[in-house]
Amino acid sequence: MAVDAVILGGGCIGASVAYHLAQAGFTDVMLLEANTLGSGSTSKAAGGIRLQHGDPLNVRLAQRSLAELVVFEQLTGVDISLRQVGYLFLISSPSDLAMFDRSVTMQRSLGVPVQDLSPAEAGELVPQLVTNDLVGATFCPSDGYATPESLVQGYATAARRSGVAIRQGERAARIITANGRVEAVQTERGERIATSTVICAAGTGSREIAATAGVSLPVSAERRRIFFSSGSGGVASDVPLTVDFATGFYFHREGPGLLFGGRELAAEELMAPATHRLPVIADLPLKSTWHGDYDMSPDHNAMVGRSAHLSGFYYATGFSGHGFQLSPAVGEHLAQLVVGQEPSIDLTPLRAERFAEADGTRVEPIVI
Ligand SMILES: Cc1cc2nc3c(=O)[nH]c(=O)nc-3n(C[C@H](O)[C@H](O)[C@H](O)COP(=O)(O)OP(=O)(O)OC[C@H]3O[C@@H](n4cnc5c(N)ncnc54)[C@H](O)[C@@H]3O)c2cc1C
CATH class of the missing domain: 3.50.50.60 (FAD/NAD(P)-binding domain)
Structure with missing residues (x-):
């Protein structure tokens, strides 16, 4: 053939x-x-879908991709459940803040509607967060997630x-x-x-x-694990995909509960950074989990x-x-x-x- x-x-x-x-x-x-x-x-x-990347090429690829994702159902007939609730990056070290500042300047020059937030403003967006050890945050409302x-x-x-x-x-x-x-x-x-x-x-x-x-x-393959909780702990249904950049802990709403993950593969290890940033997570029963591999370069x-x-x-x-x-x-x-x-x-x-x-x-x- x-x-x-x-x-x-x-x-x-x-x-x-x-x-x-x-x-x-x-x-x-x-x-x-x-x-x-x-x-x-x-x-x-x-x-996760975000325009907040550090390499301008990735920002441009993400912008072009997002333009297709928002009309995906019209193009293909399949609904990907796109939710543009934003991505909130939480920053806790001066060196990370400097990197994000540079990235935000570059992202804005490419037309990304990204905002610098103070720790207090990040706390207003997601009231369940601990923010007293943060030095800053960034938020882009057109980011989000899909299936x-x-x-x-x-x-x-x-x-x-x-x-x-x-x-x-x-x-x-x-x-x-x-x-x-x-x-x-x-x-x-x-x-x-x-x-x-x-x-x-x-x-x-x-x-x-x-x-x-x-x-x-x-x-090369780098293993990552995702967890699902059966309840949300009061985290709003339109909470941004929130990332604690220093630890890699992140979460978003998924059905009645939360989807969350990080760099740790075992729930017991992930719980330390998770409960530090989002204490309500300690009381949420785990419903399921899976693992997959990042394709690392x-x-x-x-x-x-x-x-x-x-x-x-x-x-x-x-x-x-x-x-x-x-x-x-x-x-x-x-x-x-x-x-x-x-x-x-x-x-x-x-x-x-x-x-x-x-x-x-x-x-x-x-x-x-
Ligand atoms: C836990 C986790 C969370 C993630 N979160 C995000 C996120 O929020 N946002 C995001 O953008 N990305 C995320 N990623 C990364 C994303 O999943 C990958 O970058 C992306 O799926 C890569 O797609 P791919 O088509 O290249 O690879 P794959 O989806 O792995 O597809 C490759 C396919 O090739 C097949 N294959 C392999 N060898 C052969 C062969 N010899 N012949 C025929 N077929 C073959 C495999 O069976 C596989 O189905 C995440 C990944 C993980 C593991």
Whole structure:
């Protein structure tokens, strides 16, 4: 069998690429997903969407993505339950405050409606918080959260309608190359799918599958856990997604309770930073929990682009905790590269080859 392009991975990135290729009229495409659509990091995400990034490229990608997310249902027919309740960052050290000040200046220059708040103003927004040890806060009202697995279904359904083939339970075992070009993808079942174009969107599996083609994508898995409480402790239904930046503890409302998480994997360990910042959480019974993996890159910034060494090989991974919210613009970007359109945003600074270059790293400082 032969197709014009094979997408590896059916998370938010692969599904977005499929949709945007189809929108560009490029539909002789097959998406291979090793398990089920969205079953990787995407379905484990907290669903956070923010314009508050430290790298201007991420701000611009987030702005372009948000523009698509607000009309997602009109585009695909699927409701992603977008709630623009804002993101509230709580800052407790002078060095973090200096970094946020720089970021806010940059964000405002790009049109982000971000506000500097005093600790007291943060407390007015979320009265259950302890704020006496904070030095500042930032709030952006257009930020919020949505349901990642619905986004995957929306993109995949729309792509299928346009003729993109999606195979689930089909792992790519290796990418076959010849003379510096992509030639085919071989599945784990041994089928050979001839193609000149591979788009690697395999999340934490990207390193392994890219290596079969001799491409280095230094992405690694970092485990994170999310908890759900059965009650809200009086936290308002429209509370912003609130992040205690120093500890990584964050929460938002989810149904009748709270969704919360942080850097600690065990509830007993997370409870120290959690109860320090939001004491009511100590009295909330835990209802459920799950874990997933961040797709980390060495500088906490994504790797997106077209291989300089292997013709026909495209990739997007290493989102380091913010892949869901950037997936619309990243999918659009890869589709533009594949079909030969002028990219809406120049993402060459995010090329994976940067790690082999002097001064190539590009650190994203606002990672939760
Ligand atoms: C606990 C947690 C909370 C998070 N919160 C947020 C958040 O609030 N906001 C945000 O923006 N991001 C968040 N993230 C990060 C976000 O989930 C990821 O950055 C994003 O989902 C990456 O999407 P992806 O499509 O690249 O990867 P994935 O969703 O992992 O998809 C990759 C897919 O590729 C498949 N695959 C792998 N190898 C192969 C192969 N060889 N052949 C075929 N298929 C293959 C996998 O089965 C998988 O389904 C969070 C992550 C976690 C774990």
